[in-house]
Amino acid sequence: MKTNKLNKTFVVIIPARGGSERLPKKNVLPLKNKPLIEYSIDFAKSNLDYVEKIVVTTDDQEIKRIALKNNVQVIDRPKEISGNKASTVSALKHALLTLNETYDFVILLQPTNPLRPKNLLKSACDKIIEEGADSLITVTKNHHKLGKIVNNTYEPFLYNMGQRSQDLEPLYYENGLLYITKRELILDDKIISNNNIPVIVDHAFANVDIDTMDDFKLAEFTLEQQKDE
Numbered sequence: 001m002k003t004n005k006l007n008k009t010f011v012v013i014i015p016a017r018g019g020s021e022r023l024p025k026k027n028v029l030p031l032k033n034k035p036l037i038e039y040s041i042d043f044a045k046s047n048l049d050y051v052e053k054i055v056v057t058t059d060d061q062e063i064k065r066i067a068l069k070n071n072v073q074v075i076d077r078p079k080e081i082s083g084n085k086a087s088t089v090s091a092l093k094h095a096l097l098t099l100n101e102t103y104d105f106v107i108l109l110q111p112t113n114p115l116r117p118k119n120l121l122k123s124a125c126d127k128i129i130e131e132g133a134d135s136l137i138t139v140t141k142n143h144h145k146l147g148k149i150v151n152n153t154y155e156p157f158l159y160n161m162g163q164r165s166q167d168l169e170p171l172y173y174e175n176g177l178l179y180i181t182k183r184e185l186i187l188d189d190k191i192i193s194n195n196n197i198p199v200i201v202d203h204a205f206a207n208v209d210i211d212t213m214d215d216f217k218l219a220e221f222t223l224e225q226q227k228d229e
């Protein structure tokens with residue numbers, strides 16, 4: 001296996017089920033004429049100085065065809081772990097156990113987060129190695145004043161009504177852009193552990209996480225805006 005400057009091996013795994021419910025066939029929907037999954041494949045390919053291998057795991061023939069056309073390895077994801085309740089980690093674990101090679105870290109790229117800042121993967125890999133962590137997750141600062149509805153009444157959550165937003169305790173959301181996890185953790189059915197580190201992403205791309213047609217339209221809009229900058 002070739003090694004990168006970090007002397008660790010990274011495999012990118014892109015899990016792409018065929019049977020999305022809210023937005024049918026979402027992983028292959030054309031975003032500006034390119035199937036959604038190709039954004040993650042291309043992103044991984046632009047980082048081949050860090051990444052040893054790119055793998056798509058899928059139960060779907062069309063996704064398989066697109067992945068093969070892009071020259072990446074395909075792992076056939078068994079039906080039992082391809083339903084709408086199947087966890088992402090079960091697909092990653094199956095892929096790792098199916099591959100003949102052993103890698104130090106898995107980089108998970110979700111096809112539903114097609115837009116990522118250019119240097120995200122390299123800076124995240126550098127960070128997890130520098131800090132000696134076993135897992136890494138990308139997050140973004142939340143700018144909403146969140147609350148709960150209890151007994152038909154709104155209750156502010158972790159703030160007081162009228163409190164200035166600058167004075168609130170910062171909260172972050174999981175943006176889904178990228179995860180890095182040590183092989184052993186995945187084999188133990190975990191994507192992040194208590195020893196994880198966050199990478200804070202402050203970029204419009206972090207708002208794009210596609211579950212619905214509205215999310216898809218936001219992706220189109222965000223991509224269009226970015227082109228103008």
Ligand SMILES: CC(=O)N[C@H]1[C@H]([C@H](O)[C@H](O)CO)O[C@](O)(C(=O)O)C[C@@H]1O
Pocket residue numbers: 087088089108110174175176179191209
């Ligand atoms: C690695 C991981 O846990 N992925 C999960 C993602 C992310 O939590 C989300 O994309 C973050 O924005 O959410 C799901 O797609 C979802 O909510 O249906 C389930 C999926 O297993």
